[in-house]
Amino acid sequence: MTKSWVSVLVALAVLAGFAIGFAVAIKINLATADVYLLNLGSVGDWVSGIGALAAVLVTLWLSDKQRRENTEQLIVEQTSRQEGLLIKMVSSGNRPSLVTGLHIGAEGSDKKVGLSGTHFLAEEFPVGRIDFGELISVLVGDQHRLQVARLVAKTFGSEFTGLRLVVTTSLGRFYKELDPIFVEGISRRLRQEQQSLEFSTLNK
Template sequence: MRDMLHEGRKGSTAVRLIHMLVLSLSASGVVLGFAAGFALAIQMNPETADRYVLNLGSLGEWASAIASAAAVLTALWLAWKQRRDSEEKILLKQYSTRDGYWLSLVSSGGRTATVLEVFLTSKRGEQTIALSRPPLVQSGDLPRQMQYGDTYTITADASEYGRIATEWAQAHPGSSIPLLYVVVVTSLGSFEQEINPDFCQSLRTALEGRSG
């Protein structure tokens, strides 16, 4: 779930359904064409029928079976699509400049998302640095329920870089700041993404400045 900036899933459900039906009908057409050609060949050479036809049934039975299979596949796909769309989903958008760092949480799922906490961590989960606490967020902002389309932004002024870097250094004496991930924890799961590289570099610079 790291790459949550991709918003391509906003495509029309109707377009996807039509695409699925076209694929199903195309596959059905291929099979029906094969069956029709096979039946025609048998009619033209009835003496070979006992060699190739054991109990293939009529062309209508084949068409009915193919249509039933296509209907089942379409129903399964629609059920999977509906279940996926009913899940909570949080998109993470990050911006970093000399003046600060902004992390925007955007609710894009079909279910209301309840955001519990936000923190930074390394890939190995060695240490967490809370971002969901004052002064980065207002007291009482979290937990926070987010409907579809709601946006909530956490802001870290450049003056906070030193505190965040020092907090990491205290937990890992003598080590530099590795590649970090921002993690958003909700009531039903979590979403993570690599932190903005400029923000990561700013934390490293702040740590070097305090060490020097």
């Protein structure tokens, strides 16, 4: 929850608490109701004060809304195809996005396996500015699955669990669970290679 919304909730809670407390006090002791009312000042002063408080709350809400909208936002989709892993990125924020890199990461680890800047992708990075609603697609070719599998196993271990696709931009990072079909595919390629090596060793 953002600080602005915390401030709004606190202000509303204080206002509601005061109103409830005042009503209870009058109900308990009706004889002092006139004294309370006289000390509260004119109705106009109270209306003005509540209006000022409402204006502050609305300003905080609009400021928080503008801050959240004025950032990079990317929708990342992955599709495993016969020719490889197709990665689509759509800009959905008010601020244009500049995609600077693609990596494979893992939960709880700062390590990464680079996809961009290697021969795994035909596209060069950064891929350019993406305005609202625009889409870019990159493909991790099927011919690179075994090489990717080797690097992933070397970096994160051969369990292939908790893998994430990391999209870096000029202002931040976006994380997406690595496509399970792709993960199973690279895991299978690595197992096949290991079985082939074991078979070759036994037949020497």
